[in-house]
Amino acid sequence: MTPRTVPQMLALRAEQEPGGAAIVVEGEGTLTFGEWERRSHAVAHGLLDRGVRPGDRIGLLFGGRDWVDFAVSYCAVQLAGAVAVPLSDRLAPAEVRHMLDHCEASAVLCGRDLKAPDGERWAAAPAELEGGTADPVAVPVGPQDLAQILYTSGTTGLPKGVGATHANLTFGCETRPKRRRFGHSRHLLHAFPIGTNAGQTMLMNALDARPAMLTPARFTPARFTRLIESYAVGTVFVVPAMAIELLNAGLHERHDLSSVVLLGSAASALPPAVSVRLSAAFPNATVTNYYTSTEAAPAQTIMIFDPARPDALGRPAFGGALRITGPDGEALPPGEAGEVWMRSPAVPRSYYRDEQASAESFRGGWVRMGDLGYLDADGYLHLVDRESDVVKSGAFKVSTLQVEAALYEHPQVAEAAVVGVPHPVLGTVLAAAVVPRSAGMSETGLRAFLMERLAGHELPDRVLVVDGLPRNQSGKVIKRELRGLFDAAVTGQTEGT
Amino acid sequence: MSGPLADRIAELVCAASDGRLPAEEVLRSQGSLSALGLTSLGLLRLIDAIEDEFGVVLDLGSGAHLDSFPLLVGRVAESTP
Numbered sequence: 001m002t003p004r005t006v007p008q009m010l011a012l013r014a015e016q017e018p019g020g021a022a023i024v025v026e027g028e029g030t031l032t033f034g035e036w037e038r039r040s041h042a043v044a045h046g047l048l049d050r051g052v053r054p055g056d057r058i059g060l061l062f063g064g065r066d067w068v069d070f071a072v073s074y075c076a077v078q079l080a081g082a083v084a085v086p087l088s089d090r091l092a093p094a095e096v097r098h099m100l101d102h103c104e105a106s107a108v109l110c111g112r113d114l115k116a117p118d119g120e121r122w123a124a125a126p127a128e129l130e131g132g133t134a135d136p137v138a139v140p141v142g143p144q145d146l147a148q149i150l151y152t153s154g155t156t157g158l159p160k161g162v163g164a165t166h167a168n169l170t171f172g173c174e175t176r177p178k179r180r181r182f183g184h185s186r187h188l189l190h191a192f193p194i195g196t197n198a199g200q201t202m203l204m205n206a207l208d209a210r211p212a213m214l215t216p217a218r219f220t221p222a223r224f225t226r227l228i229e230s231y232a233v234g235t236v237f238v239v240p241a242m243a244i245e246l247l248n249a250g251l252h253e254r255h256d257l258s259s260v261v262l263l264g265s266a267a268s269a270l271p272p273a274v275s276v277r278l279s280a281a282f283p284n285a286t287v288t289n290y291y292t293s294t295e296a297a298p299a300q301t302i303m304i305f306d307p308a309r310p311d312a313l314g315r316p317a318f319g320g321a322l323r324i325t326g327p328d329g330e331a332l333p334p335g336e337a338g339e340v341w342m343r344s345p346a347v348p349r350s351y352y353r354d355e356q357a358s359a360e361s362f363r364g365g366w367v368r369m370g371d372l373g374y375l376d377a378d379g380y381l382h383l384v385d386r387e388s389d390v391v392k393s394g395a396f397k398v399s400t401l402q403v404e405a406a407l408y409e410h411p412q413v414a415e416a417a418v419v420g421v422p423h424p425v426l427g428t429v430l431a432a433a434v435v436p437r438s439a440g441m442s443e444t445g446l447r448a449f450l451m452e453r454l455a456g457h458e459l460p461d462r463v464l465v466v467d468g469l470p471r472n473q474s475g476k477v478i479k480r481e482l483r484g485l486f487d488a489a490v491t492g493q494t495e496g497t
Numbered sequence: 498m499s500g501p502l503a504d505r506i507a508e509l510v511c512a513a514s515d516g517r518l519p520a521e522e523v524l525r526s527q528g529s530l531s532a533l534g535l536t537s538l539g540l541l542r543l544i545d546a547i548e549d550e551f552g553v554v555l556d557l558g559s560g561a562h563l564d565s566f567p568l569l570v571g572r573v574a575e576s577t578p
Contacts, residue, residue: 220545
């Protein structure tokens with residue numbers, strides 16, 4: 001029988017390969033499918049004993065070294081009929097609080113050394129819930145039930161919760177052992193954070209694909225590259241920033257990377273020049289870009305790097321669809337630029353408890369990607385740059401409005417504006433211009449203030465203290481001129497005070 | 498901070514920041530390196546550089562040793578002969 005819920009996927013795999021490695025966290029341990037299932041049922045009993053009921057939202061706050069406990073907790077929550085809300089340990093306390101409050105989570109399960117923000121909910125480590133029976137729990141869970149909520153940066157400044165049902169998550173899952181994806185590999189290596197769409201995709205790979213999911217407990221580019229060599233990894237997923245760092249540090253010259261047959265970029269497209277360098281550094285690898293979003297998954301385009309179409313992002317895969325849409329909602333012909341819309345082959349996702357935003361972004365089965373692009377004559381997608389309040393920095397989407405809002409909370413900030421500026425490794429980083437209320441504002445103090453409110457990847461890379469912001473006649477900040485201020489600062493003037 | 502070890506680590510911080518944080522400024526700093534302006538990417542580079550040069554394995558997760566330059570120098574000093 002084809003699994004139609006995430007726990008059914010786990011049950012099938014545990015039956016087929018109870019002793020097979022599902023997840024390997026380097027330096028921490030290995031989780032087999034049998035243990036994954038047994039522990040998930042044990043934690044699910046603990047959740048039910050504490051009063052968790054179907055549909056309850058449960059926050060899961062974990063860092064990379066606790067992928068095993070996270071995977072157990074994720075399936076346990078769903079076995080109890082509840083909704084998993086994965087949260088990264090990189091988030092600032094204020095962000096975690098917002099997300100838990102927004103979905104009215106009734107509890108939070110935490111990884112080692114992590115503490116849930118104060119609130120009207122209980123918190124526990126998975127081990128505290130695991131003491132009792134591991135008999136199968138018998139809560140009915142169906143494909144249309146909500147399975148997870150992932151928070152992602154939105155255009156309004158506050159993160160939005162994207163809800164996915166079991167039917168959405170299990171779409172396309174495999175039942176035949178010999179047909180499992182990435183069958184050429186024994187290990188699939190990645191370092192995506194928990195709580196991101198790319199991280200969740202890797203969790204689904206751990207359940208459904210052939211190779212064991214391998215991840216470093218503590219990521220750095222050098223440790224990541226060493227893992228490729230020591231495990232002779234066959235499948236590797238990166239973000240462009242990680243690939244560029246690996247190349248710039250010459251790590252490919254110090255390690256044998258010939259085992260890699262698939263090198264995929266899952267969270268952001270590799271710039272063509274980087275793909276060319278990667279093809280040389282990974283001599284046996286097919287370099288592949290995947291284009292999707294938290295809202296659109298599992299809809300995606302897949303592109304094996306082709307020097308003849310270096311910036312193409314591919315065509316729709318797995319039965320999804322793609323169109324370029326004009327201002328009146330009409331499909332545009334090849335060559336004309338417009339909004340990129342994708343249609344999921346599975347039950348679409350939606351914004352949790354935000355009907356207005358859902359109506360804006362989800363249209364009759366189509367998802368507005370928030371990007372501009374065009375299709376070439378053969379149907380390949382190409383993106384076009386545009387001004388946006390959401391920028392992609394490394395693997396993350398960051399809302400400039402959210403960063404501005406955090407700056408305005410500082411008592412010494414009179415005005416603030418944030419833009420994305422080009423960066424050689426991360427693609428784009430945030431640059432903030434601040435008008436202080438009085439002289440003597442400390443840039444260091446401002447950053448320390450922001451660290452309480454924003455995740456590390458959301459902190460402005462550059463902060464410029466200015467006397468005033470460039471504005472047009474109606475008072476709107478002219479972002480193009482603002483970028484010019486940062487260019488001027490790079491060419492020799494003092495930045496900050 | 499002063500001394501050859503502090504000088505060398507300050508140079509590594511400077512390099513990890515693409516030269517944006519001058520070594521002299523790093524040597525004077527007492528607070529968080531992130532607050533000083535070392536980015537997430539810069540921290541990762543710094544961890545690799547210190548592991549490469551001194552064989553000292555640092556953890557970004559809990560981050561205690563990276564909370565300030567003096568703490569970082571102390572951690573490297575106690576772990577190297």
